[in-house]
Amino acid sequence: MAYLSGYQYYENAGAVPEDENWGSYQYVSLTDVVNNFMLIYQGNHELVNNINRYQVLFHAKRAIQELNYDAFKEIKALELNVCDDLRFVLPPDFVNWVRLSLFKNGMLYPLTENIQANSAESYLQDNNCNILFDQSGNILQPEHSLLDTERLAGTARTMYLNNDSIYNGSEGYNIDGQWYFDFQIGARYGLNTETANVNPTFRLDKAAGVINFSSGMAGEQCVLEYISDGMNRQPFTGTGSKGDPYVPNPSDVGVKVHKFFEEFIYAYIKYTILNSRFGIQEYVVRRAQKDKSALLRNAKIRISNLHPARLLMNMRGQNKLIK
């Protein structure tokens, strides 16, 4: 049964943004989850009693975070231009990456994660390789390490078979009138398929909060597909009045969970509360744990949306040996 009128759903009742309610019926809000739990699963005659709402809120948010990491399959995408610094600053709600692609000529080219370091810090040293310090005893550092300097200048070489390949520009040989430069003269047995990719490479620097690219990405469009934790954090607006602690004010408006996982969230909250409480019989905890696990399994199957029509195209190729 719809909970919004058609006008509210399609046009947000004339308010902005118009698409505010599109698809909203798939989800249940965090507010609803906490409110329903406090109403139905907490009370004088329930297993969970005398619990603070903030504890329920905490466990509900943790459940939503965990679901966002691997069960929801709700992948966000952000496209940015990579400038000469060959750097992509991670989005504010970034938790982990799924795929990076180069968007060029109307096509998405998946990028390969470099298995080698492509960025490093460096210390200044004298001719005898002694590290240099300032008056306060702090180590002196250059702006960029040599590794970074060469990468930014486009002179660094890579083991990948792209424009920065160590074979690119090396001496070649001529066979039947065709020059080959991409391989060194001499025997070569097979191909290292792990590094056999023509696209630029990248490496995630988690601590610095950036993705560093090889020089081939300079001036190119990059699409980052990533997952978040579903918390929709807003900027802090708390002021903290005199004598009172600073109160951050992130808004939970928009934090939601797919309806397939609603029952799991209740089971998860119930289990985590019972599991951490003193004096709860072990069989009660185990029952709650089994309940939670079974519901997660069911929800994952549901959200994977397996049905014959979707499998059909894949199954059509089942007899083709080389795809």
Add this chain to the structure above:
Amino acid sequence: MINSVRNTVLAICNKNNYGYISPSDFNLFGQQAQMDMFEDYFYQYNYQINKVNAHTTGSSYANLAENLLEVIDSFSVYEALVNNPPATNNYSLPAIIIGNTGDFYYINRLQFKNLDIEKVSESKLLNLTNSLLTAPTEEWPAYIVRGNTATIYPDTIAGAGVVFCQYIRYPLAPKWTYSTLTNGEPVFNHTSADYQDFELPLSDEPMLTTKILQYAGISIRETEVVNTMNTMEANENQQEQ
């Protein structure tokens, strides 16, 4: 009910003008007895909840927990809290309500818009406000109590008429009033401005009488009355369980 109780008390106590209870004494004993029974309602309610959870109670008319809840709810009050000082997130807890009552007995909940404001212990406040996941917001507000003041978080919740309170108040102090004396006896007058009946249900009249008689028995140094009433009270409690 108050006149009936007083008449019964006097009928039991007053013999040969020995055990006469004056109106002012009766009002004092009545207040004590009513407060005693009011407090006991919460213990009884908790006891009955445990019985329900142990599946040793019936439903419908036998659901004593529900009956007790009805009595407790008859003392429920809902009103806006007063901002003090103005335009801050501090609100005075209800102190004076109609009549001659003193105070709230139990704050059940504070409300902001259509949301409950959760009470938290001050010892947990900093943990709560410093946690990204549980920090109070306008969707999940919280409050602490310092003295007679509730401080609401976040501090954006401020000003008059935005915070409401539902609480259980103490019962009003009973007052048996009279206007004239006939044959030296005060004549009951329930139209007096300061008249106040007992607020407990009519079914509590026997117990109220018993308790008042206990106080009256002590007052007139009549051990027999005290002992008898103690025994009656114990028997009644035993039966009600």
